[in-house]
Amino acid sequence: AQSVAQPEDQVNVAEGNPLTVKCTYSVSGNPYLFWYVQYPNRGLQFLLKYITGDNLVKGSYGFEAEFNKSQTSFHLKKPSALVSDSALYFCAVSPNTGFQKLVFGTGTRLLVSP
Amino acid sequence: NAGVTQTPKFQVLKTGQSMTLQCAQDMNHNSMYWYRQDPGMGLRLIYYSASEGTTDKGEVPNGYNVSRLNKREFSLRLESAAPSQTSVYFCASSLLAENNEQFFGPGTRLTVL
Numbered sequence: 001a002q003s004v005a006q007p008e009d010q011v012n013v014a015e016g017n018p019l020t021v022k023c024t025y026s027v028s029g030n031p032y033l034f035w036y037v038q039y040p041n042r043g044l045q046f047l048l049k050y051i052t053g054d055n056l057v058k059g060s061y062g063f064e065a066e067f068n069k070s071q072t073s074f075h076l077k078k079p080s081a082l083v084s085d086s087a088l089y090f091c092a093v094s095p096n097t098g099f100q101k102l103v104f105g106t107g108t109r110l111l112v113s114p
Numbered sequence: 115n116a117g118v119t120q121t122p123k124f125q126v127l128k129t130g131q132s133m134t135l136q137c138a139q140d141m142n143h144n145s146m147y148w149y150r151q152d153p154g155m156g157l158r159l160i161y162y163s164a165s166e167g168t169t170d171k172g173e174v175p176n177g178y179n180v181s182r183l184n185k186r187e188f189s190l191r192l193e194s195a196a197p198s199q200t201s202v203y204f205c206a207s208s209l210l211a212e213n214n215e216q217f218f219g220p221g222t223r224l225t226v227l
Contacts, residue, residue: 004156034215043118043204043218044157090156101172102216104156 002027004093004105012111013081021076021108023091033074034092034102035065044090050074051096061085081112115140118219120205126225127195135190135222137205145211146188148172148180150201151221157204163188164211195226 003026013019025031032051036044048059055067065076074091091105121136139146144165149157149172159172161180169180177199179191188207192199203222208214 036218041221043220044206044216046215046217049215101159101162104158106154106156 002031002093002095002103004091004103006089006091006105006108008108009106010109010111012113014113015083016080019078019081019085019110019112021089021091021110023074023076023105024072025074025091025093026072027093027095030096031074032094032096033065033067035059035063035074035076036090036092036104038088038090038107040087047076047089081110083112083114086110086112117141118205118207118217120203120219120222122222123220124223126227127192128227129196131195132191132193133195134192135203135205135224136187137189137219138187139205139207139217140186141207141209141217142185143207143209143217144185145208145214146182147206147208147216148178148188148190149204149206150174151204152201160190160203162211195224197226200224200226 005024034049035047038044048057050057050067058064063078088107088109090107092102094102118139147162148160151157158174163169163182166185181189205219206216208216
């Protein structure tokens with residue numbers, strides 16, 4: 001069965017600094033990987049996904065993520081954080097064979113200070 | 115496009131009461147999902163419908179039933195609510211079940227006393 005680990009409950013970063021939100025996964029075979037963001041009292045919004053191809057995936061709002069197969073990681077990054085990036089971030093994984101359910105991590109709260 | 119809509123936004127039930135959470139999407143998506151979100155546990159899949167006319171259990175289906183009423187609508191029913199079902203419930207949809215991003219509704223905050 002697949003699983004996702006987000007080892008940090010919270011990440012603090014100053015505005016303008018680069019940010020990284022970590023995600024590691026376990027899945028049989030090759031993965032589909034996703035990042036979602038949740039703002040307070042809202043549903044999740046899709047940020048980006050890795051299906052195949054280039055290991056560096058670019059997504060919405062200037063975010064990107066790097067797929068590393070040997071380390072089974074898919075860390076979310078942004079070169080320069082904004083206060084408005086403060087939110088809850090979820091990593092999710094599914095195997096890439098047929099219909100497979102997404103499994104979500106427990107989420108990482110990102111706080112960007114002015 | 116409204117995207118994914120859910121009703122109600124908030125609900126308080128007493129133990130043993132029943133209710134149905136409604137979900138509709140206007141994106142012509144084939145697949146729909148129900149999740150619950152609890153603090154420190156991320157999102158857990160309750161039931162899903164890969165396509166109209168099919169439904170399947172997810173990770174935590176006990177105490178729930180679903181109906182895929184048509185391509186647009188997917189409802190979640192609690193037959194006899196329990197305090198352990200206090201949670202935030204999210205409906206989501208995707209164009210296809212495989213490798214497609216899911217679009218989420220705004221959620222229903224349910225409290226069972």
